[in-house]
Amino acid sequence: MKILIADDDQISRMITKAAVEQSGHECIVAVDGDSAWQLFKEHSPEAVVTDLMMPGLNGLDLCRAIRAAEEDSYTYVILVTSHGSRKDVLAGMEAGADDYVTKPLDPFSLHIRLLAAQRITSLHADLARYRSALTEQARTDPLTKVHNRLKLSEDLGGLHVGDTTGHNYCLAMVDVDNFKAYNDIYGHQAGDAALVAIAATLSGQIRASDAVYRFGGEEFLLLLREQSAATAETVLERVRSAVHDLRIEHSGDPDGVLTISAGISAFTDGHRATTEQLLHEADLALYAAKASGRNRVALADSFRAE
Numbered sequence: 001m002k003i004l005i006a007d008d009d010q011i012s013r014m015i016t017k018a019a020v021e022q023s024g025h026e027c028i029v030a031v032d033g034d035s036a037w038q039l040f041k042e043h044s045p046e047a048v049v050t051d052l053m054m055p056g057l058n059g060l061d062l063c064r065a066i067r068a069a070e071e072d073s074y075t076y077v078i079l080v081t082s083h084g085s086r087k088d089v090l091a092g093m094e095a096g097a098d099d100y101v102t103k104p105l106d107p108f109s110l111h112i113r114l115l116a117a118q119r120i121t122s123l124h125a126d127l128a129r130y131r132s133a134l135t136e137q138a139r140t141d142p143l144t145k146v147h148n149r150l151k152l153s154e155d156l157g158g159l160h161v162g163d164t165t166g167h168n169y170c171l172a173m174v175d176v177d178n179f180k181a182y183n184d185i186y187g188h189q190a191g192d193a194a195l196v197a198i199a200a201t202l203s204g205q206i207r208a209s210d211a212v213y214r215f216g217g218e219e220f221l222l223l224l225r226e227q228s229a230a231t232a233e234t235v236l237e238r239v240r241s242a243v244h245d246l247r248i249e250h251s252g253d254p255d256g257v258l259t260i261s262a263g264i265s266a267f268t269d270g271h272r273a274t275t276e277q278l279l280h281e282a283d284l285a286l287y288a289a290k291a292s293g294r295n296r297v298a299l300a301d302s303f304r305a306e
Contacts (some may be wrong), residue, residue: 001118002026005061006036006050007080012103016049016080019107020118023114033057038064040075045296046298047076047111047117049101052088060095068095072131076092076117080105121294127270141214143192146198150211156275159267168267170232173282174202174216177259177294181252194248194258201246205239221282222262229299236262236297244295259295261286266300 003025007013013029020027028043030036034056040048052059059079066075079092079100089100098120099113139151147155159169165204176182176198182192195218200213202220215221222239224232240260248258263285265278273281281300289298 001046001114001121002028003037003114004028004030004039004043004045004048004050006030006054008032008051012051012080012105013102015105015107016110017111018209019105020049022107023111025114033059033062036062040066041069044073045075046121047078047114048139049133051080052082052092059097060091063092063097065093070102072128075127077119078113079108080119091301094212112218139229141199144196144214145218146199146203147162147211147213149213149215151211152223153213154217154223154255160275165225168228168268170227170229170264171224171278171282172222172236172264173215173226173279173286174220174231174236174260174261174262175290177290178244178245178250178253179218179258179259182250183256186223186250198243198258198260199244202239205242206235216241221279228268229264229265231265232266233297236264238294240297255295261294262297263287263289264297264299274291 003020005013005016005027007016008031013031017027017029028045030039032055034197036050037057042303048062050059053218057065063077063079066077077097079097081088081092081100082103092100099116101109101249128174139154140146141148159167159305174218176195179191181298182194198214199220201212202222206222206224209222209225213221214224223234227235239284243260244255245258246258250256250258253259265281265283265285267273285298285300289296292298
């Protein structure tokens with residue numbers, strides 16, 4: 001573990017440092033509370049051994065600052081007191097300390113507490129990883145592995161937080177043409193495989209800053225950041241062509257292969273629409289693309305002249 005020692009007394013620091021290093025841990029040393037806080041922010045240690053009384057932040061204030069700063073990580077805090085009075089111990093625990101030792105420091109007592117710290121911080125690290133994996137899973141479509149509607153709602157909401165001036169983006173509603181007929185002819189297992197291949201193609205044709213979401217069934221939605229309607233149309237033509245080039249056989253389609261149609265709406269300086277309106281406009285543009293023959297890209301009515 002990486003362990004931060006905070007103590008203004010030089011002899012106490014030396015004893016604690018020796019005990020920590022003898023236990024096999026990496027040691028960072030601070031001479032007062034303020035420098036301890038700075039070192040904590042720079043190094044993110046797994047454990048902190050802090051004196052109760054120090055210049056600057058005292059041990060209690062340091063505990064409170066550490067607990068307030070924590071998100072997914074957890075730092076095990078051991079408070080060092082001069083006499084171990086009940087009042088000091090209680091104050092330390094209320095401030096966020098996990099354990100305490102008294103001066104003069106017994107290296108064996110500290111070693112035992114560091115073993116407990118290692119177990120606790122390791123458990124918290126595992127829980128943080130599981131939490132992150134579950135969060136990602138909750139926002140991912142289980143079949144195609146692209147984002148789902150929950151993630152879409154979060155991302156669209158984030159685009160409209162604060163001042164959006166100068167931050168244009170486009171939405172593209174994408175639908176697989178004649179997909180019901182494909183499922184009827186080839187079966188749902190083949191249909192699922194086709195959706196996986198198309199989703200991978202959509203993801204491979206856009207920038208890392210953009211995103212693909214499964215909107216429902218055979219519908220996908222693309223979020224294209226910092227794009228105009230014209231540049232988004234170029235992107236979607238490339239996407240449409242890439243899906244066509246997969247050459248997924250479809251005897252029920254006039255082209256003989258699976259194709260997609262797309263409708264594009266744009267959030268621009270002259271069109272600061274709500275996300276609901278943009279989704280509706282993209283859907284109408286998709287309907288227009290379907291009505292005019294499928295396997296094509298259409299812009300929302302407001303941008304056809306661009």
